[in-house]
Amino acid sequence: MQAEGEVGLFFFCTMLRRLLSILFVVCMFASSIRAQTSYAAEQQQVLAAAANQWLINQLREVNPRYFDCNAPTIIKPAAGEVRLFGQSITLTQEQVNRYADWCFPGGDCQRFLSVVAASNVYLPLFKKKAQQLQLHEDAAWMPVVLSGCNQQFRGSGDRVGLWAMPYLAARKQHLRIDSLLDERMGADFTTDAALKHYRYLLETHSGDDLRAAAAYRWGSARVASIDSTLIGEALIAAMDSSVTDYLGFYAYTLQLMRSAVVDNQLTVCMEILGHWQPVVIDKQLRVEALTTVLKLDESAVRSANPVYTGKYLAPGYRRVPFVLEDTVLNRYRLMADSIARWQPPAPVMEEVWETTWINHRVGKGENLGRIASKHHVSIAQLKKWNKLRSDKIRQGQLLKIEQRRKVTIEKITEESFPEEPNLDESPTEVISSDSLRPSPFAPSPSPLTYTVKRGDTLWSIARKFPGVTEQDLMKWNKCGQNIRPGQKLRVTNDN
Numbered sequence: 001m002q003a004e005g006e007v008g009l010f011f012f013c014t015m016l017r018r019l020l021s022i023l024f025v026v027c028m029f030a031s032s033i034r035a036q037t038s039y040a041a042e043q044q045q046v047l048a049a050a051a052n053q054w055l056i057n058q059l060r061e062v063n064p065r066y067f068d069c070n071a072p073t074i075i076k077p078a079a080g081e082v083r084l085f086g087q088s089i090t091l092t093q094e095q096v097n098r099y100a101d102w103c104f105p106g107g108d109c110q111r112f113l114s115v116v117a118a119s120n121v122y123l124p125l126f127k128k129k130a131q132q133l134q135l136h137e138d139a140a141w142m143p144v145v146l147s148g149c150n151q152q153f154r155g156s157g158d159r160v161g162l163w164a165m166p167y168l169a170a171r172k173q174h175l176r177i178d179s180l181l182d183e184r185m186g187a188d189f190t191t192d193a194a195l196k197h198y199r200y201l202l203e204t205h206s207g208d209d210l211r212a213a214a215a216y217r218w219g220s221a222r223v224a225s226i227d228s229t230l231i232g233e234a235l236i237a238a239m240d241s242s243v244t245d246y247l248g249f250y251a252y253t254l255q256l257m258r259s260a261v262v263d264n265q266l267t268v269c270m271e272i273l274g275h276w277q278p279v280v281i282d283k284q285l286r287v288e289a290l291t292t293v294l295k296l297d298e299s300a301v302r303s304a305n306p307v308y309t310g311k312y313l314a315p316g317y318r319r320v321p322f323v324l325e326d327t328v329l330n331r332y333r334l335m336a337d338s339i340a341r342w343q344p345p346a347p348v349m350e351e352v353w354e355t356t357w358i359n360h361r362v363g364k365g366e367n368l369g370r371i372a373s374k375h376h377v378s379i380a381q382l383k384k385w386n387k388l389r390s391d392k393i394r395q396g397q398l399l400k401i402e403q404r405r406k407v408t409i410e411k412i413t414e415e416s417f418p419e420e421p422n423l424d425e426s427p428t429e430v431i432s433s434d435s436l437r438p439s440p441f442a443p444s445p446s447p448l449t450y451t452v453k454r455g456d457t458l459w460s461i462a463r464k465f466p467g468v469t470e471q472d473l474m475k476w477n478k479c480g481q482n483i484r485p486g487q488k489l490r491v492t493n494d495n
Contacts, residue, residue, distance in 0.1 A: 051111045308320075
């Protein structure tokens with residue numbers, strides 16, 4: 001009997017150990033899937049935001065040929081061995097399929113071409129700075145993966161700007177970050193700071209670029225625990241799935257970007273920037289004052305000046321000039337005093353009655369009169385609210401009682417908005433005909449319908465109209481995801 005008990009106990013322990021092993025493997029697999037899904041969603045958001053940034057919209061307007069899918073030669077990397085920082089990385093077929101879906105959702109090339117356009121503007125600067133610090137040339141491509149070359153990028157945690165720099169890393173490199181400015185959203189000196197931080201990580205991780213690249217994106221703590229003797233494929237195999245996915249997508253993107261043969265976009269970009277002129281800010285001004293008096297689109301002004309993140313313009317700051325489109329420059333000079341004097345309108349307050357309902361449980365010896373007196377209501381009201389036919393109530397019964405109180409709220413009225421400044425109060429100045437040209441900042445009335453163009457998706461159309469989502473378009477037009485060129489879609493809920 002004792003021997004049989006020992007055999008049974010041994011069998012039970014063996015089965016329990018196997019079950020625990022299986023449960024551990026399942027948990028690790030689920031964790032891996034979760035990490036990949038999280039990184040995939042984040043990377044697609046990066047690419048989507050990069051394709052709709054201000055610079056890309058400006059480039060698309062002046063040089064639409066650059067965004068023609070048939071113009072560049074795009075060769076999608078195949079599964080197999082690729083090189084990253086001079087080390088071999090093997091991409092599986094499952095990886096290249098997923099990465100292709102990130103870059104070309106639904107077969108649309110516009111997202112990828114937008115990132116190519118932005119990279120052709122910034123890469124000469126990135127490569128020059130990396131070469132000066134004697135870094136591997138692949139380090140210059142890091143912003144393509146981290147932010148899609150988007151100066152206004154805001155990622156998970158506190159990563160911001162072209163180089164997705166965390167707050168502490170940026171402050172260590174003496175970038176200014178306060179309530180008015182965030183220099184991580186600059187380009188020239190921001191690249192210096194980011195590459196110096198990368199060089200510091202490279203020195204910290206024994207000169208291994210793969211470790212330094214992973215540490216730049218995910219933090220040194222995630223890399224420090226890995227065996228220091230591992231390199232290349234062995235190193236990547238020891239990392240968790242999100243880091244592996246990041247490095248795999250990094251290698252994939254490099255191969256993909258280098259295959260896109262297009263004209264250099266930097267010249268066209270310089271032509272665009274030539275229409276913007278620096279404005280000397282010698283005293284603190286509200287951004288809202290500037291956009292309200294000059295009747296500009298505040299989001300467009302901020303997009304052209306990404307370093308200026310606060311409600312006010314920083315006086316005396318010269319490192320990154322504040323710029324305005326040349327067609328409104330004369331108006332700015334003419335209305336400088338009005339802008340300085342402008343104050344946000346005082347809110348119009350209004351008193352309204354707020355109604356809430358409470359429940360009162362009838363206590364021992366209570367009657368309607370006592371309850372009505374306690375809550376400052378009438379017996380008739382109590383009977384009406386609770387549909388009572390008589391004055392009889394019982395102990396423990398629940399009674400609904402309406403409670404009303406006056407509250408003060410801000411009332412939005414047309415009178416609460418400022419009037420247009422009187423130009424007669426400002427110094428007289430001759431306005432050139434150029435200043436009368438339409439400004440890209442000037443808001444235009446939203447159309448009621450949109451005609452679908454070739455390559456359009458519901459997602460890309462929704463991005464053209466602030467506040468509109470894919471779900472809105474499907475609801476308003478009673479359609480699914482499939483749309484065709486020439487189809488007219490309602491893009492507003494107005495009747």
